[in-house]
Amino acid sequence: MRPERRGPPIRFERREAAPPLLAALAPLVAVVAALGLAAIPLALAGAPILDAYALILKGSLGSAFAIGETLSRATPLVLTGLAVAIAFRARLWNIGAEGQLYLGALAAVAVGSGFFPLDTWPPWTACAVVLLASAFAGGLFMLGPAWLRLRFGVDEVVTTLLLNFVALLFVGMMLEGPMQDPMSLGWPQSAPLLEAAELPRLFARSRVHWGLPLALALALALWFVLRGSVFGFEVRATGEAPAAARFAGIRTGRVLLGVAFLSGGLAGLAGAVEVAGLKGYLTLDLSPGYGYAGIVVATLARLNPLGVVLAAVFVAAVFVGADSMGRALDVSSYTANLIVALSLLCMLLAGLLVRLRPVR
Template identity: 60%
Template sequence: MIRFEPREPASLGRMIAVSVAAAVVALILASVPMLFAGLNVFEAYGLMVKGAFGSVFAFTEMLTRATPLILTGLAAAVAFRAKLWNIGAEGQLYAGALAAVAVGTGMVSGPSYVLIPLVVLAGALAGGLVMLGPTLLKTRLGVDEVVTTLLLNFVILLFVQMMLEGPMKDPMGMGWPQSEPILDGAALPKLMNRMRIHWGLVIALVSTLGVYFLLKRTVWGFEIRAVGENAAAAKHAGIPVTATFVRVGLLSGALAGLAGVGEVAGLKGYLTADLSPGFGYSGIVVAMLAGLSPIGVVFAALFIASIFVGADSMSRATGVSNYLADLIVAMALLCVLVSGLFLRFRVRFIGVPRSREAAE
């Protein structure tokens, strides 16, 4: 007979150790399909490391890929801390990108120091407003936010496609469904010449510090943690639960919206329907791998980004599909979930008592 007994809250060191162990186990499990594909596992992982860290270009590409993952990871981490299950970061990312393009392609004219803050603000506001609807439905009507945020991803993507085929379509785009390019004055500057890395990374790191300070050093952060631990007890203690959920929803959506701003204003320069390869969903893995820690999100995002970038390089060298990266990420999430179970509960094996008749 198996019985699960609650443990004491895990220390930070144990949570870090579990996350690292989950990542290592995911890599070990991913080696099985590599062997079936006829690859040398050590050589394949060596190619992945080289593809992500083997040169300045590879390293900056990894940081570029990590930038939206940091922001979507923060979006998930903040919401999950309050047990507001935001699965809609992908849609919020596209909403932020759409708003950034709308403002940055000529709606407002002015110098860079005016346009760039407006583009960033528009993207954050759009993402926050998208998350506001599911949050109010949860707090007012008890609607499950997992369902509403997940379905909104598809609604927003269809809306973006409609806009790119209609009023926001670039007349000079040779018929391709894409927006007009963002003005040079509204684009986020590059951090290094001849590299794609941009100031979106700085925004992501500043956001990380801001979220960390909010959660650890402010009354709002205490309220978020209290609501996440027990919303009923927090309400009894006088904490405004509904207002806390609304603030968390707005902040979570805004962070995801900033990821969209970085992709269009810092990297691509215009909006297409395939802007994101799933950054919003990968952000959930990042947040879980980080144990919902804002600082941990940065390291988890770097790990996931190195897997994606390294897998692309390994795929080109070996001919094996780069979908191996998706497999590793999925396994990492499963390992984190399983390890989280053992962090919260202790497993005890108890013998099944025999009946009196059987004993006799």
């Protein structure tokens, strides 16, 4: 017999069912662990750690203004988070929310900045037209990769990821070409939305706008659709066990196309909301990676539409808070990216640990 070797100190084996309490606590634990781990680079950067955390908290939630900033930052994140969550639920790996967001925004300014005389239309219809156009653009853009996967088995992770760059370059081309604002003095920038197409602010002296209640309503609606509708039933079955769904008579191809359109549409909507609620016009720095952050948000939310709201607020708070902390302590604002990335990693690890159990 071979000489005894020492095994690893902890071993794991699969649980037969994930305990619900543990599963519910996992995101919280992951977030706490991520904040804890972020102390290491913060300390290396020479920041007093406790002060740094206090500043993050104060900067994100410490005042009405800070809360408003966090919520307005959370608005597009809810939408991209929902976009990713619904797609991932059906095991459709949409990594292209960023590109869909930009195309949505482009569609919004295309219809909303003078193409139609929106100013003369009844109130709210202008907003509705702009939002629908953006959702449509994003949704159509996601149909391509979904169709390629169904027809030829092309991996949508690759296509959606690469189409992000295609979308961004296309938007750049439009903004420096036919859609450039003549008044922009040569900056790649679209003409501003007509006032009627803008989403009104919710409160005075805060940048929170009607996009937030819209996003919340959509989260609620999506939760309900997944839980209580025939379509939601089919989405869940298709995602959990495609072969069983197909055998049972669910047309999984159609379901996936529907999910693709919905997912792309939600991401496109994020672009329109950002333009119509905050910026007023489209530039190439509209999104600091909201589409990619949507993946983190959806994962932290364990793909639950209501959880997406909480996760989006958390991620937004980290961004806003770390920004303000960075300014106060003269630390790079990349800290925010670091914390968000750490949360994602911790969440993935926590997800694994929920399914495994340590042995002796």
